[in-house]
Amino acid sequence: MAIDNSAQLVDAPPRNRWQGILLALPVTLLMTVLLVVPLIIIGVNSFGQRGPDNTIIYNFNLNNYLRLLGISEPGVWDTLYLEILVRSLWLAFQSTVLVILVGYPLAYFIARAPRKQRNFWLFLVLVPLWTNFVIRVYAWIMILRNQGVLNSLLGWAAGLFGLNFTPLDLYPSDFAVLVCMVYEFLPFMILPMFTSLEKIEDSLYEAAADLGANTWNTFWRVTFPLSLPGIVAGTILVFIPVMGTFIVSDILGGRQVILVGNLIQRQFLDARDPVFGSAATIVLMVMTLAVTLYYTRKFGFAEEAFGR
Amino acid sequence: MPEFAVELRNVSKRFPGPSGEIVTAVNNVTMQIKDGEFFSMLGPSGCGKTTSLRMIAGFELPTAGEIYIHDRPMGHTPPYKRPVNTVFQNYALFPHMTIGQNVGFGLEMKGVEPKEIQRRSSEALEMVRLAGYEKRMARQLSGGQQQRVALARALVNHPEVLLLDEPLGALDLKLRKEMQLELKRLQREVGITFVFVTHDQEEALTMSDRVAVMSAGNVLQMGAASEIYEKPNCRFVADFIGETNFLEGAVKAQTGRDVDVELAGGLLCRATADEGSQVVSGQKVTVTMRPEKLGLRPWQGADNVYDGRVEEVVYIGTDTHYTVVLAGDQRLRVREQNDDPLSRPLAAIGDAVKVYCDEVSARVLTE
Ligand SMILES: Nc1ncnc2c1ncn2[C@@H]1O[C@H](COP(=O)(O)OP(=O)(O)OP(=O)(O)O)[C@@H](O)[C@H]1O
Ligand SMILES: [Mg+2]
Numbered sequence: 001m002a003i004d005n006s007a008q009l010v011d012a013p014p015r016n017r018w019q020g021i022l023l024a025l026p027v028t029l030l031m032t033v034l035l036v037v038p039l040i041i042i043g044v045n046s047f048g049q050r051g052p053d054n055t056i057i058y059n060f061n062l063n064n065y066l067r068l069l070g071i072s073e074p075g076v077w078d079t080l081y082l083e084i085l086v087r088s089l090w091l092a093f094q095s096t097v098l099v100i101l102v103g104y105p106l107a108y109f110i111a112r113a114p115r116k117q118r119n120f121w122l123f124l125v126l127v128p129l130w131t132n133f134v135i136r137v138y139a140w141i142m143i144l145r146n147q148g149v150l151n152s153l154l155g156w157a158a159g160l161f162g163l164n165f166t167p168l169d170l171y172p173s174d175f176a177v178l179v180c181m182v183y184e185f186l187p188f189m190i191l192p193m194f195t196s197l198e199k200i201e202d203s204l205y206e207a208a209a210d211l212g213a214n215t216w217n218t219f220w221r222v223t224f225p226l227s228l229p230g231i232v233a234g235t236i237l238v239f240i241p242v243m244g245t246f247i248v249s250d251i252l253g254g255r256q257v258i259l260v261g262n263l264i265q266r267q268f269l270d271a272r273d274p275v276f277g278s279a280a281t282i283v284l285m286v287m288t289l290a291v292t293l294y295y296t297r298k299f300g301f302a303e304e305a306f307g308r
Numbered sequence: 309m310p311e312f313a314v315e316l317r318n319v320s321k322r323f324p325g326p327s328g329e330i331v332t333a334v335n336n337v338t339m340q341i342k343d344g345e346f347f348s349m350l351g352p353s354g355c356g357k358t359t360s361l362r363m364i365a366g367f368e369l370p371t372a373g374e375i376y377i378h379d380r381p382m383g384h385t386p387p388y389k390r391p392v393n394t395v396f397q398n399y400a401l402f403p404h405m406t407i408g409q410n411v412g413f414g415l416e417m418k419g420v421e422p423k424e425i426q427r428r429s430s431e432a433l434e435m436v437r438l439a440g441y442e443k444r445m446a447r448q449l450s451g452g453q454q455q456r457v458a459l460a461r462a463l464v465n466h467p468e469v470l471l472l473d474e475p476l477g478a479l480d481l482k483l484r485k486e487m488q489l490e491l492k493r494l495q496r497e498v499g500i501t502f503v504f505v506t507h508d509q510e511e512a513l514t515m516s517d518r519v520a521v522m523s524a525g526n527v528l529q530m531g532a533a534s535e536i537y538e539k540p541n542c543r544f545v546a547d548f549i550g551e552t553n554f555l556e557g558a559v560k561a562q563t564g565r566d567v568d569v570e571l572a573g574g575l576l577c578r579a580t581a582d583e584g585s586q587v588v589s590g591q592k593v594t595v596t597m598r599p600e601k602l603g604l605r606p607w608q609g610a611d612n613v614y615d616g617r618v619e620e621v622v623y624i625g626t627d628t629h630y631t632v633v634l635a636g637d638q639r640l641r642v643r644e645q646n647d648d649p650l651s652r653p654l655a656a657i658g659d660a661v662k663v664y665c666d667e668v669s670a671r672v673l674t675e
Contacts, residue, residue: 201400207402208402210387210393210462211462212417213417
């Protein structure tokens with residue numbers, strides 16, 4: 001049987017094309033002014049040299065990048081900045097994986113809850129976003145510090161069993177940063193996951209059961225593959241901001257955990273070295289983009305496969 | 309082999325309604341579906357067809373009663389352990405799998421060898437005339453093709469019973485007719501018991517060996533298509549299956565299955581009662597007569613003859629429908645074949661005519 005593809009060869013009517021351009025205009029302008037132009041400036045600056053009195057000498061050189069790679073001085077390999085980059089990637093990776101693991105069951109639960117209850121659960125997922133980001137981060141200090149909520153609770157529980165309890169050293173630490181990242185970015189994973197899971201019709205679960213799939217097989221052969229688009233979208237929404245955040249590590253890392261975000265911020269504000277900060281910015285961007293592209297290439301097929 | 313493929317014994321299903329009340333979707337239904345037959349559940353929307361089917365498949369558990377498949381009580385057996393497969397109304401093909409993977413899914417779950425899966429899947433696709441479609445995705449197929457894939461996906465597992473919930477509902481008329489024949493052919497070929505749900509009486513009559521007519525959670529009548537049509541046991545069945553006339557009256561005399569009914573306007577009708585149905589003199593009854601069993605042309609020994617006047621004439625190609633008003637303002641629809649070479653009508657509006665009807669064609673209904 002032949003398939004007729006001729007419909008796809010017909011162009012959209014021209015009027016629609018103009019409409020499209022008009023509709024895209026405001027965003028395009030905004031992005032040009034606020035993103036493209038600054039990016040060009042940062043890109044140019046990253047090849048400059050720091051001059052006296054906060055000036056920049058534009059003498060196109062690679063020194064800033066060499067410094068990031070730790071090979072600016074001959075014969076010495078200083079891995080300080082590379083370590084920061086790797087640590088940021090590692091943290092973003094850990095956070096994303098944890099967010100997926102924590103978020104998936106919840107998203108699944110909400111998607112399978114009676115229709116009337118779903119909005120309520122989603123509402124609860126979003127409630128934390130109503131308070132200021134920085135305040136939420138500070139709240140974690142209250143929970144994690146030596147005499148904080150968590151240690152008090154653990155101490156009380158230990159007391160019940162007559163055990164000795166030495167407060168856990170949770171703040172400041174890498175652990176605190178990770179926990180807070182997971183908490184902060186959970187909603188951005190749950191929402192797209194929920195959307196994907198909710199779209200799966202009941203009849204597909206029933207069809208799977210009808211064809212002999214038990215709960216386990218139904219999950220891995222039907223539910224999970226069909227929810228991949230949501231996981232991919234959520235991963236992008238979580239991974240990118242975690243890569244660039246500096247507030248969480250600033251507050252909870254107690255200056256022990258330095259991430260790319262902190263490095264960039266300090267170059268611009270404390271160290272007054274904008275050219276080096278620019279180079280770090282560009283490297284962060286390229287890294288994030290590379291990881292994201294690789295990831296979507298690898299898993300994005302899920303979206304194409306069933307035309308969402 | 310047990311005689312019955314599926315048996316429902318006093319099965320009821322009650323749901324909590326939206327405002328706390330209890331909805332009885334299926335009410336104390338007993339049904340025996342014979343091995344290898346094409347069985348249909350027929351009834352209007354909301355009569356409990358889908359619920360009955362879902363209980364056989366195991367998606368719902370009966371509130372009361374028990375379901376047997378080849379004499380094995382199903383109890384709480386989950387769907388994936390039941391020897392049945394379902395063809396869903398919306399097909400429910402897995403959108404992330406190819407047609408081949410869809411069809412092979414059931415075998416894969418049974419742990420069949422990949423080579424064997426492939427062989428049997430292509431065989432099943434061939435059977436529904438979709439050979440070579442393995443690599444396509446479901447969304448690249450038309451509705452009718454998806455329908456056939458759903459069928460292949462179920463049949464490839466050689467279930468003991470195949471359940472079909474209005475599988476042709478989404479297809480246009482022509483395709484529907486084609487698929488009806490195709491389904492019938494498949495059922496003969498594979499010899500699997502088909503339990504088919506539909507609200508289309510014509511579909512049920514053409515396809516089924518036996519039909520159960522349902523209404524409001526109850527099975528009203530069960531039997532061969534011709535039996536249901538020729539000998540409806542109640543007004544609902546007579547009305548739901550095909551077209552018919554109803555005349556109200558009271559029993560005047562009865563000998564065996566022959567009943568004399570006095571109709572409104574003083575007309576007398578010699579009618580037939582069902583075997584085993586008890587009618588007594590004076591009882592109010594309804595007489596039903598199929599339009600095609602009535603005639604305007606006389607024949608030898610017609611048991612009932614009524615004078616009337618033609619009120620309406622509708623030409624529908626093969627036949628012409630005449631509406632005739634009898635004494636007491638009762639109306640009869642009469643269907644006459646247009647076997648005259650020029651299709652000349654037998655009567656025109658306003659003509660005085662006689663309507664003929666045999667005793668066996670006039671059936672007494674007590675409920
Ligand atoms: N899950 C449920 N919860 C509550 N009520 C239900 C549920 N499923 C079915 N019902 C009710 O049970 C009755 C029978 O429904 P069912 O789906 O079996 O009808 P049906 O004969 O298949 O109708 P249709 O031809 O419209 O598909 C209906 O009144 C319906 O509202
Ligand atoms: Mg239904």
